[in-house]
Amino acid sequence: MPTKTTIKCPNCNTDIDVNDILYHQLEDELKQKNISEQKKLRDEVEAKRKEYKQAFDTLKVQEEAIKEQQEKFDEELKKATQIQLKIEKQKLQESIKKELEEEQSESIALLKKELDEKSNQVKELNKSKAEIEKLKREKEEITSKVQAEAEIALTQRLQVEKQAIQKASDEQNELKLKQKEEQLKQLQEQLQIAQRKAEQGSMQLQGEVQELAIEEYLADKYPFDVIEEIKKGARGADCIQIVHTREVQNCGKIYYESKRTKDFQKTWIEKFKADMREKSVDVGVLVTEVLPSALERMGLVDGVWVCTFEEFKGLSSVLRDGVIKINHAKKSEENKTDKMSLLYGYLTSTEFSMQIEAIVEGFTTMKTDLETEKRSMARIWKQRDKQIEKVLDNTIGMYGSIKGIAGNAIGNVKALELPYSDEEDV
Known part of the structure; x- marks a missing residue:
């Protein structure tokens, strides 16, 4: 278990956690370093962008100058023979094209090299951020572990103290308990005597x-x-x-x-x-x-x-x-005879048949409503099943993406893993 080093402030006698101060200092330094590196990176990117713009403008000016030269050459070559004009023109175009290609290839190679360097710097910056988050999690885990161990130790100490207090209290109250028992015995005897006298009272x-x-x-x-x-x-x-x-x-x-x-x-x-x-x-x-x-x-x-x-x-x-x-x-x-005749008359009456018909109609309506509800519920259940399936698919996809990025740093979800995945991890 990691030890917790503390010092006392000479002014206010407050306990100061040295590890906590060093952690915050390290965190601040990393933040400042990251901020300065990001600023430096942005400045360098801005400077390169300006250089590329200037180079582009220069190339544009050169193209215009070349165009002007080419027009001059065209005017001069017109005075010469057609064959010489074509040869000179081709040579000039090839030389200009070659020069432009060489200059552009060098610029592109330089830009690609600088872009690779900046990409590596960004990766280093993200790695530093990940390290900071990891340090934060480790600090929280250590803090919770220390608190849990402190609570367990406090509980054990309280139990020991409670047993000691109970033992001392039992020893002090032993004589008092014996005295109370003797008094209770005497009271019980007196109560029995009083009960016998009360039972002998007036039965009436x-x-x-x-x-x-x-x-x-x-x-x-x-x-x-x-x-x-x-x-x-x-x-x-x-x-x-x-x-x-x-x-x-x-x-x-x-x-x-x-x-x-x-x-x-x-x-x-x-x-x-x-x-x-x-x-x-x-x-x-x-x-x-x-x-x-x-x-x-x-x-x-x-x-x-x-x-x-x-x-x-x-x-x-x-x-x-x-x-x-x-x-x-x-x-x-x-009244059995009278009731039988009344019952027969009621069973053969129109009132009884209408009541039976109303009951049958009620049951028929209830059955129709029940069938309608069954169909509605089947549709709702199917819709809910599709929604749940969609949520599960998206959850599984998100979990797989996070797992592929973070690896073993993300805890396994048993419902989304194969049965033998735990054994392979071990």
Whole structure:
């Protein structure tokens, strides 16, 4: 791991990273060097351009001068013989052409040489830029690595400190914990004594509390029903629930009795059944704190439902629903003949046939819309598939171009590489 060298400022005592300063200095020097080289290169190109322009102008002047000379020669040669004129003219043209070709070939060779030199300088400049970017990436990687290692070391140090603090705290609080445990033990003993005294209190008061809780729950849960309380001293259980619905009155009766004793007595069942016959109720529920030994949870004992107060809430809903359904079944049997005739008349009526026709039309319209949506979605899916394929092709082309330029400096994308490419790289 690279070490981080720092020095302190003698004026402000601030830590100064020497590597960071050297990196910035090197970066500034490279930038200044690149700027100066670019400026020098531009100046040289501008100077050469001016030289080429001057040479071109000179060539143009020479051509005009040659043209003038050629016209003079033509005038003089006219006085001579035709053969001598042609020979002299050809010689003069060949010599002028040769001179021009030599001068142009030298100029072109010189320009090509200078262009190659400038191209090499541009390549060197781009290489320097690439080196600067590489240094920046290496600095960022080193910085992130140092931060990660520092976070890991800090976490480990915090864990060690936490364990040391916890150990010291445990040692200091050991005596306090033992003292608290002893006090808690004494409080538990006192609480058990108080509970035994409370259990020895008035059983009648406990029973009345449960009776009131049953009546209040039934009244709140089923506002349409009538909850009749059996007065104290009168023969019978505690209350009767007369079941009503929005449509039907007096669907049935549910009889409730509350017991809160330590032992369950079988004589309660016989007495409760006698009271049910006397009151002409449909269902009887005995809510007790202690279930019979034969039951682990609520159940039916000789035609009477026996449950705890916690089970009573769910059982009351089930029994009430059963009473309503039984009453509905009885009513259906009473009017069975009338209902059959009404049903037959309805099935053979125009209203029924029109309703069936409307239903079929609705399903036909839904099927037509569904087929239309299927065709539209198929077109949209095909269009999206082509778009995705186009994006993938362009992405693959861009990745291949970048990979061809940068080589291994670009990380491999597994989805765009052959399965054996990773092994070859290793």
